[in-house]
Amino acid sequence: MIIKNAPILSIITITTLLVLSAIPLSTSVLANTPDNASGPADTAMLKKLNAAQNLLNEHMSLTAKENQHINAVFVDPRISTLVIGIDTDSPRPLHTYENWVKSIVKDVPVMVDFGTFEESSCDNGKESECNPLWGGIEVQIATNLGTLGLGVTDDQNRKGFIVSGHVANPNTSNTAVFQPDNGNFVGTEIVNPAGPRFSDAAFVELFIPSSGTPIIDVQEDRIYKTDTSSYIVTSKKGNDQTPGGTPVKVLGKNSGEKSGEVVTINAQMTSPTYGTLHGQSLATFTIVSGDSGGPVFSPGSTFVAFYGISVGNYQIGSTTYGVFSPWNYIQDELNLQ
Numbered sequence: 001m002i003i004k005n006a007p008i009l010s011i012i013t014i015t016t017l018l019v020l021s022a023i024p025l026s027t028s029v030l031a032n033t034p035d036n037a038s039g040p041a042d043t044a045m046l047k048k049l050n051a052a053q054n055l056l057n058e059h060m061s062l063t064a065k066e067n068q069h070i071n072a073v074f075v076d077p078r079i080s081t082l083v084i085g086i087d088t089d090s091p092r093p094l095h096t097y098e099n100w101v102k103s104i105v106k107d108v109p110v111m112v113d114f115g116t117f118e119e120s121s122c123d124n125g126k127e128s129e130c131n132p133l134w135g136g137i138e139v140q141i142a143t144n145l146g147t148l149g150l151g152v153t154d155d156q157n158r159k160g161f162i163v164s165g166h167v168a169n170p171n172t173s174n175t176a177v178f179q180p181d182n183g184n185f186v187g188t189e190i191v192n193p194a195g196p197r198f199s200d201a202a203f204v205e206l207f208i209p210s211s212g213t214p215i216i217d218v219q220e221d222r223i224y225k226t227d228t229s230s231y232i233v234t235s236k237k238g239n240d241q242t243p244g245g246t247p248v249k250v251l252g253k254n255s256g257e258k259s260g261e262v263v264t265i266n267a268q269m270t271s272p273t274y275g276t277l278h279g280q281s282l283a284t285f286t287i288v289s290g291d292s293g294g295p296v297f298s299p300g301s302t303f304v305a306f307y308g309i310s311v312g313n314y315q316i317g318s319t320t321y322g323v324f325s326p327w328n329y330i331q332d333e334l335n336l337q
Helices: 043-062 094-105 327-334
Strands: 016-019 070-076 081-086 110-114 116-119 133-135 138-141 144-147 150-153 159-164 175-178 185-191 201-206 218-226 229-236 247-252 256-271 275-283 295-297 303-316 319-326
Touching (some): 043 081, 043 303, 138 201, 144 159, 159 218
Parallel strands (some): 229 303
Antiparallel strands (some): 016 116, 138 144, 150 159, 247 256
């Protein structure tokens, strides 16, 4: 992420472009500095600001109404301030966000202003070539098409992403993965245990050439929204935190984005691929072929919590449930951080 006309802040990932519209950051950022800001942050102040940012992020992953139009949260150490960016189309005045933020972070210097968030990943939709890789875009594993779940790192510090296990090849390794399809090699499926399982998921290690310089990158906190915008994952939650009644969204390469809610957790299903799938979550959404592996996450305009990846549908009588594998079981079975 790059801030126009300003030094690059080390806390922000390069590849996105953030412009606070009221703040041409090279000079006039200082004019918008809150009264209690004190110039460049010393070590103690920077620690306090970072702690405040983490606290605010935790609150944002739990609430929706208060932070619905917040599109950026970061520390600017040059002015010892926690900066909050707000969507320009927010129906609420800035002071309501400032009051909410200050009720959480207390006496930390805060600046709240309108900002615009621009970024680029995919050439022409989630079924086109994308770099960096985000959750929700098309992938091809061997000859099968599916949806990328989320970027992750495993316990051996290998960078990659998760995909549907049944779209991949269970109990195999070294299967080539492409994005969006043949011709753009992005990684190798290296973990996909045989059944019985608690998750229908596989880990793909990102391709890094012998030069050591990655050609393709993956952003571990991003889910596709449009070619130039994404959801930002601020937390990952297992099924113990997503009981029945939890509102959810699911994103698939063919169906796009759908909304629903969790019906129940810890369902045991008979899987054609794994035999028995334990601990699955059932929801009111449904998916179609090609959507498997897509991210399931919380509603939100920008900041969301990641809950797991879609598996398929289960129909009984006239009722159809969407099935998804919860994050806690994916993390355990694929040995992810």
